[in-house]
Amino acid sequence: MSLGGSETAKKPYVSIDDLYRKSTQFQMWSFTKSALEETKKKANENGTKVAKQRLLNEYNNLKESNRTLFEQYPQELNIDTIFDPLTFEEEQKYLHFYCEKIITTADFFNMATQVKATAMSFFKKFYLVNSVMEYHPKNILYTCLFLAAKLEYYFISIESYCKILPKTEPKDILDLEFIVLLSLKFTLLVYHPFRPLYGFFLDFQAVLLHPSPLMYDVNVDKLGHLYNQAKEWLNKYAIISYVGFMFTPPQIALAAMYDIDKRITNKYLQRKYLREQLDAIKEEQDEKKGQDEQKHQDEQKHQDEQKDEEVTDDNQSLESQQRTQYETIVRTIVKCIRIAKAETQTSLQESKDIDRKCFFTLNPAKMMNKKIKKLSSGTE
Amino acid sequence: MTEVILEDRSRDMCPICKTDKYLSPNMNFLINPECYHKMCESCVDRIFSLGPAPCPYPGCGKILRKNRFKQQVFDDLQIEREIDIRKKVLSVHNKLQEDFDLISEHNKYLEMIENLVYGISSGDNAHDLEIELAKFEQENKVQILERNMRESERSNDMAKFQDAMERLRQEKLKIERKMELEDEEFTKQQKQELLNKLAHSSLNSDELIQQQMNQALKRKSQRKKILQELQSEMEDKLRTSFSSAKEEAPKTPFTPFKGDRDLHKLYRLLPIPMDIDTLMAGNSDPDSYSDANLTLLAKNKEYLAAGWRLHTAVERVMDETFMGLGCIVDKEKSISIH
Structure with a gap:
């Protein structure tokens, strides 16, 4: 039929990976490692600039009123010696400390892992755009958690939420809510590795145990154990680190399983990539020979009427393709593990020091007044 | 003011014969899509029953045919x-x-x-x-006709389906009515029996009544079962006669993006029990996925009643599992920057 010519023109074709590529998580919140570092650095720089401006305003005000003192101590009251912003490393350490705090707070409320992970993601995204020198992380943390709880169907009313948190008013959180949303650019859906992990637990069963067990020592219980350990791994490493920005959820889930049991995961991946897909493609080709009309979009398969020998040739190139695919996945996973585990803990003392510094950059007036008081008492 | 009244009157009056709707309330107005001049039915009959004739409106004069006249739908x-x-x-x-x-x-x-x-x-x-x-x-006569045929075939199918549905409903009603009549008869009979028994039997009257009630209950539940069976049987029949037409449509999921969804899945599902009875029985199938939480969920009546099904849940999990597995962020993002 030549009606619409629908048979001749091929429609473009959207794979499940393409669906992920359309998500905001991929488009706006996925970075290469260097780009992520750069974004963080930029946030720090911007924060420093804002903090300096804030200090400068205060400094000039006080200079007007305490002219003599300023002249007396030009060394101590020099703007450059007073200004002490958080360095990039300090800021990162500080954020890490608060990330851990999200977990303890969420645990305190008995929130689901999903809520925890979403809040963590919001918090990190917020500080990719802003700096701790602009917004103090304590209330941002509470706001992110409150927002995440709402989004992940774990609603707590603001009153009961604030009642439990020390020294927090509903206004503190609600005022920040829109600012947080703005920084998130209103992209609220976050894909987490937990569901893919569960899916892999099921698919491991399908691939490794059916129709008959592939490995003599692997059974359902063992896989269940692996699943539980991997879940813990995700809670321990993946949530708190920045891997969510550099890898896709299924990759992180596989990384968790790979780190727990390399042998089983590797077997699964080999089976999946080097064997199963090949089988599937072979089947498709057989089908294709049967009915010429069928339209398949994969590039490798548009040689319809070729001879069998060439088809096997094709298979060999396919095999190498499968192999590179497998190798990329394994490489990605290993990298993911390395990055996830590279995260270092921040000690309490360290964070307290940074906290003091942060407080002064946020409230330059207090610091200046303190300094002036000290100096003026010294002169008397 | 007078104009409005006049217009109102003229709307109800045939401009040809000046018959008023007020005087002959069942008169109808017709129009012809040639010139859209309005006239009453009797005028149309009078003027055009002998064949095509010019429109009687002054200055129009278009040749009109009687069979093209139709009732006006919009004012x-x-x-x-x-x-x-x-x-x-x-x-x-x-x-x-x-x-x-x-x-x-x-x-x-x-x-x-x-x-x-x-x-x-x-x-x-x-x-x-x-x-x-x-x-x-x-x-383009041929193509137009072809498409018309296609369309009519489709609407034909629909009409047939609706017809069959209607018939099914009628039949069901008939059976239900019959059953009701039987029920009535039965209760009457039972009453009589009870009276007889009360008169002759040596048993306690309470016991007798209890017996009867039990009987009635039994019968009722039996009835229900029969009705249910009948209904499912009929629906089955209907489904088999129409399933062939339904299955032809390709089941490509809708994508808001340009192009079709790739239906080639990266995974193969193990067999998952579909019907509720086996799910409720809860004997985990050795060929299917084994997970305690999953089987527990599958038995949850509240979930089942709300339409939750095991296989859709598993399918969703698997789809999300492989969503983005092949996206190597490092590689793709560094390309998009340069």
């Missing part, structure tokens, strides 16, 4: 006319969305139709457009 003749034109245009330009590869092309086609309708109904070059339309019809 506004402009609208009436536009609808007629639209019908005519659509009978010629009758492509459907499925005849196009891209939505945008289909939208363009629809736009073209709208422009044509507007042009013919109100444009200056209406006459040219009409001639063009007729020419197009002449040239």
